[in-house]
Amino acid sequence: MTQNLDSLPAEMQKKQYEQMIKEVKPRPPVIRNVFWAFLIGGLICVIGQVIFNLFQDLGLSKLEAGAAMSSTLVFLAALLTGLGLYDEIAKVGGAGTIVPITGFANSMVAPAMEYRAEGLVLGVGARLFTIAGPVLAFGIVTAWIIGLLYYFFR
Amino acid sequence: MAAPKKNGQQTVWFQNPPVILATATIVGPKEGQGPLAQTFDKILDDNYYGEQTWEKAERRMLLEVMQMAMERAGLTPQSFDFMLAGDLLNQIISANFVARDLGIPFLGLYGACSTMFESMTVGAMLIDGGFAEYVLIGSSSHYATAERQYRFPTEQGVQRPLYNTWTVTGAAAMVLARQGQGPRVTHATIGKVIDLGQGDPMDMPAAMAPAAADTIARHLLDTGRKPDYYDLFVTGDLGVYGRELAVKLMQQKGYDLASRYKDCGAIIYSPEQDTHAGGSGCACVAVVTCGYLLQEIKAGRIKRMFGVATGALLSPTSTQQGETIPAIAHGVVIEA
Structure with missing residues (x-):
């Protein structure tokens, strides 16, 4: 039992309260979340592989089939987002639905839908990258750095 | 004076x-x-x-x-x-x-x-x-x-x-x-802004619980009333786990409310609805008070209640700039 917060100096109060929160706060079911993330994330990858193989069977080269598979997954994720299903899957799948390319598609389509009411330019156009923007920015910066390293240390 | x-x-x-x-x-x-x-x-x-x-x-x-x-x-x-x-x-x-x-x-x-x-x-x-x-x-x-x-x-x-x-x-x-038939508002306790250093905008119950406890304790001190004067204490939107925090904070202050204390956020949804910790938002305390609680008062099942509506005074900007969440709680006494 922690002692009465009121009698403590402000910094101590905050520390004691932090302790109290730790005792009460519901913890995430980590094992269950990891299991579902693995299962659903893995399932998305399996679907990707199946699509990839189908495109190769249709005569596309490895590189072409890869691009076609990515576009198809992006399309499917966008469709599911539009139908209001992707967030339901993500609720269970967690990181398993965020990490694959489908998560990226979802993070573009969701704000696009959300800000449609504010118009095409200042709504959709301006807000399209609210969530994907940082991923793009830091992804591109990382690519620069790797490119430079490659150039000098090749 | x-x-x-x-x-x-x-x-x-x-x-x-x-x-x-x-x-x-x-x-x-x-x-x-x-x-x-x-x-x-x-x-x-x-x-x-x-x-x-x-x-x-x-x-x-x-x-x-x-x-x-x-x-x-x-x-x-x-x-x-x-x-x-x-x-x-x-x-x-x-x-x-x-x-x-x-x-x-x-x-x-x-x-x-x-x-x-x-x-x-x-x-x-x-x-x-x-x-x-x-x-x-x-x-x-x-x-x-x-x-x-x-x-x-x-x-x-x-x-x-x-x-x-x-x-x-x-x-x-x-x-x-000013006049008429119905339950009456007899007292109000205006809250102070309380901040115990919680900054997670996904965790507003933790930010608001100390404000609720502060206002309840202050009300009891100000009026000289004992908790059993009221049939019911109600908080606005602390939810299931915020309610537990408030109970603990009140215990530290020397009051045991648990048996006569409800939280609107904790009762508006059932656990099967999967809202996690319960309800929040301006409407939470508003619809439960104007619906369920006042109906209970009119039916005579509650004679006196002290309701405390909690608010987290953050903005998306303050959160992004790393500020903690100040919180407030305003209390109102409703008597049949």
Whole structure:
């Protein structure tokens, strides 16, 4: 039992309260979340592989089939987002639905839908990258750095 | 010398306690599937309520409860001296736009999710101070409008943490009057802004629980009352786990409330609805008070209650700049 917060100096109060929160706060079911993330994330990858193989069977080269598979997954994720299903899957799948390319598609389509009411330019156009923007920015910066390293240390 | 209608540091008492003449509530479909479904006046079929945007839907809910409450009291907008209202949206647009439609002299108020009780407090003061005969009070929130403003786009795939609460879609209105039949507002305790260093915007219960405990303890000190004076203590939107925090904080202050203490956020949804920690938002305390709690008072099952509406006074900007979350709680005594 922690002692009465009121009698403590402000910094101590905050520390004691932090302790109290730790005792009460519901913890995430980590094992269950990891299991579902693995299962659903893995399932998305399996679907990707199946699509990839189908495109190769249709005569596309490895590189072409890869691009076609990515576009198809992006399309499917966008469709599911539009139908209001992707967030339901993500609720269970967690990181398993965020990490694959489908998560990226979802993070573009969701704000696009959300800000449609504010118009095409200042709504959709301006807000399209609210969530994907940082991923793009830091992804591109990382690519620069790797490119430079490659150039000098090749 | 102390002000004549002030009790202690933060409590005011009303010489002629204003009467709650009528109330009205509307909630969204999710709330309509919850355990309190029977206590609401109207349940929406979908979150858009036939409008183009969620903001418009929220506004329409607020306008309709205001009209419904006026009608039940047998009054028209012209009868009202003031309208007091607020909501969660930037610049309280729901309340502002409804005030435009109703044409009643308007004071817009913002206390985040505590706005309904803040409005009741100011309204009761206006009436008992002799400035008003009738005051119209209302507040609203909408899951989708709040999510997009404070957190993520609605269709964004995120896994909400288990301690997160769900913003209630709904609106409630109340007619306060100087005379008439009905439950009365006898005291109000105005909260101080409390911040115990919590900064996670997904965890507002932790930020708000100390404010609720502070206001309850202050009210008991100011009035010299014992907890058993009240049949029920109610907090606004701490949810299941925030309620536990408040119970613990109150225990530290030397009060045991657990047996006579409910939280609106903890009772508005059932656990099967998977909202995690319960409900929050301006509408949470508003629809539960104007629906369930006042019905219990009218049925004689509650004689005296002390309600405390909690509000987290953050903005998305303050959170992004790394500020902690200041919180407030306003208390109102309602007696049969």
